[in-house]
Amino acid sequence: MRTEALLFAGVAGFFLVTDAGYAWWSDLEPAGTAALTVAFGMASLVSFFCAMNYRRRGARPEDRPDSVVADRAGPLDFFPPSSAYPVLAAAGFALMAVGVVYGLWLFLGGVGVLLAGVLGMVFEFAEREG
Numbered sequence: 001m002r003t004e005a006l007l008f009a010g011v012a013g014f015f016l017v018t019d020a021g022y023a024w025w026s027d028l029e030p031a032g033t034a035a036l037t038v039a040f041g042m043a044s045l046v047s048f049f050c051a052m053n054y055r056r057r058g059a060r061p062e063d064r065p066d067s068v069v070a071d072r073a074g075p076l077d078f079f080p081p082s083s084a085y086p087v088l089a090a091a092g093f094a095l096m097a098v099g100v101v102y103g104l105w106l107f108l109g110g111v112g113v114l115l116a117g118v119l120g121m122v123f124e125f126a127e128r129e130g
Helices: 002-025 030-057 085-102 104-123
Strands: none
Touching: 002 030, 085 104
Protein backbone atom coordinates (compact mmCIF):
# COMPACT_ATOMS: atom_id res chain seq x y z
CA MET A 1 0.00 0.00 0.00
CA ARG A 2 3.04 2.21 -0.16
CA THR A 3 2.24 3.23 -3.72
CA GLU A 4 -1.31 4.16 -2.76
CA ALA A 5 -0.04 6.18 0.21
CA LEU A 6 2.31 8.15 -2.04
CA LEU A 7 -0.43 8.65 -4.63
CA PHE A 8 -2.86 10.08 -2.09
CA ALA A 9 -0.10 12.15 -0.50
CA GLY A 10 0.41 13.72 -3.92
CA VAL A 11 -3.32 14.37 -4.22
CA ALA A 12 -3.32 15.91 -0.73
CA GLY A 13 -0.35 18.10 -1.67
CA PHE A 14 -2.18 19.24 -4.81
CA PHE A 15 -5.24 20.20 -2.77
CA LEU A 16 -3.07 22.00 -0.21
CA VAL A 17 -1.34 24.09 -2.87
CA THR A 18 -4.64 24.73 -4.65
CA ASP A 19 -6.28 25.69 -1.35
CA ALA A 20 -3.51 28.14 -0.48
CA GLY A 21 -3.66 29.73 -3.93
CA TYR A 22 -7.44 29.92 -3.88
CA ALA A 23 -7.46 31.47 -0.41
CA TRP A 24 -4.88 34.03 -1.49
CA TRP A 25 -6.54 35.12 -4.73
CA SER A 26 -10.14 34.96 -3.56
CA ASP A 27 -9.57 36.97 -0.38
CA LEU A 28 -10.53 33.99 1.79
CA GLU A 29 -13.87 33.27 0.13
CA PRO A 30 -15.30 30.80 2.65
CA ALA A 31 -17.11 28.18 0.53
CA GLY A 32 -14.33 27.33 -1.90
CA THR A 33 -11.62 27.54 0.73
CA ALA A 34 -13.57 25.21 3.02
CA ALA A 35 -14.23 22.72 0.21
CA LEU A 36 -10.55 22.58 -0.76
CA THR A 37 -9.50 22.29 2.90
CA VAL A 38 -11.87 19.36 3.40
CA ALA A 39 -10.59 17.73 0.18
CA PHE A 40 -7.04 18.09 1.50
CA GLY A 41 -8.05 16.55 4.80
CA MET A 42 -9.79 13.57 3.18
CA ALA A 43 -6.86 12.83 0.86
CA SER A 44 -4.47 13.12 3.81
CA LEU A 45 -6.60 10.70 5.82
CA VAL A 46 -6.58 8.10 3.05
CA SER A 47 -2.83 8.55 2.61
CA PHE A 48 -2.26 8.09 6.33
CA PHE A 49 -4.44 4.96 6.38
CA CYS A 50 -2.55 3.41 3.47
CA ALA A 51 0.84 4.28 4.99
CA MET A 52 -0.11 2.79 8.36
CA ASN A 53 -1.40 -0.39 6.70
CA TYR A 54 1.86 -0.71 4.78
CA ARG A 55 3.90 -0.17 7.94
CA ARG A 56 1.82 -2.66 9.94
CA ARG A 57 1.42 -5.44 7.36
CA GLY A 58 4.35 -4.96 4.99
CA ALA A 59 4.34 -5.34 1.24
CA ARG A 60 1.43 -7.15 -0.36
CA PRO A 61 1.95 -9.74 -3.09
CA GLU A 62 0.73 -7.29 -5.71
CA ASP A 63 3.40 -4.79 -4.61
CA ARG A 64 6.23 -7.18 -5.47
CA PRO A 65 7.31 -7.53 -9.12
CA ASP A 66 8.30 -11.20 -8.70
CA SER A 67 4.93 -12.40 -7.37
CA VAL A 68 2.34 -14.44 -9.23
CA VAL A 69 -1.44 -14.40 -9.00
CA ALA A 70 -1.46 -17.54 -6.84
CA ASP A 71 0.37 -15.66 -4.06
CA ARG A 72 -2.79 -13.69 -3.31
CA ALA A 73 -5.24 -16.52 -3.89
CA GLY A 74 -6.94 -18.07 -0.93
CA PRO A 75 -10.27 -19.46 0.16
CA LEU A 76 -13.30 -17.47 -0.83
CA ASP A 77 -15.37 -16.08 2.00
CA PHE A 78 -19.01 -16.58 2.82
CA PHE A 79 -21.52 -15.06 0.40
CA PRO A 80 -24.96 -14.75 2.00
CA PRO A 81 -28.15 -15.69 0.22
CA SER A 82 -30.82 -13.12 -0.48
CA SER A 83 -32.10 -11.19 2.51
CA ALA A 84 -35.04 -8.91 3.28
CA TYR A 85 -33.06 -6.67 5.59
CA PRO A 86 -31.69 -4.29 2.91
CA VAL A 87 -35.27 -3.61 1.80
CA LEU A 88 -36.25 -2.99 5.43
CA ALA A 89 -33.34 -0.56 5.86
CA ALA A 90 -34.32 1.27 2.66
CA ALA A 91 -37.92 1.53 3.85
CA GLY A 92 -36.72 2.92 7.17
CA PHE A 93 -34.62 5.52 5.41
CA ALA A 94 -37.56 6.46 3.20
CA LEU A 95 -39.78 6.85 6.28
CA MET A 96 -37.14 9.05 7.88
CA ALA A 97 -36.98 11.24 4.77
CA VAL A 98 -40.75 11.56 4.64
CA GLY A 99 -40.75 12.21 8.39
CA VAL A 100 -38.62 15.30 7.86
CA VAL A 101 -41.57 16.74 5.93
CA TYR A 102 -44.57 15.37 7.85
CA GLY A 103 -43.48 15.22 11.44
CA LEU A 104 -41.29 13.88 14.17
CA TRP A 105 -43.49 10.86 14.83
CA LEU A 106 -42.92 9.52 11.31
CA PHE A 107 -39.20 10.33 11.47
CA LEU A 108 -38.82 8.40 14.73
CA GLY A 109 -40.75 5.48 13.29
CA GLY A 110 -38.37 5.50 10.34
CA VAL A 111 -35.41 5.49 12.73
CA GLY A 112 -36.82 2.38 14.36
CA VAL A 113 -37.39 0.59 11.06
CA LEU A 114 -33.94 1.62 9.80
CA LEU A 115 -32.34 0.41 13.02
CA ALA A 116 -34.12 -2.93 12.70
CA GLY A 117 -32.91 -3.29 9.11
CA VAL A 118 -29.31 -2.37 9.87
CA LEU A 119 -29.11 -4.58 12.96
CA GLY A 120 -30.72 -7.40 10.99
CA MET A 121 -28.07 -7.12 8.29
CA VAL A 122 -25.27 -7.01 10.85
CA PHE A 123 -26.40 -9.92 12.99
CA GLU A 124 -28.19 -12.12 10.44
CA PHE A 125 -25.25 -14.49 10.08
CA ALA A 126 -23.48 -13.76 13.38
CA GLU A 127 -23.96 -17.32 14.64
CA ARG A 128 -22.55 -18.81 11.43
CA GLU A 129 -19.65 -21.21 11.88
CA GLY A 130 -16.38 -20.29 10.08
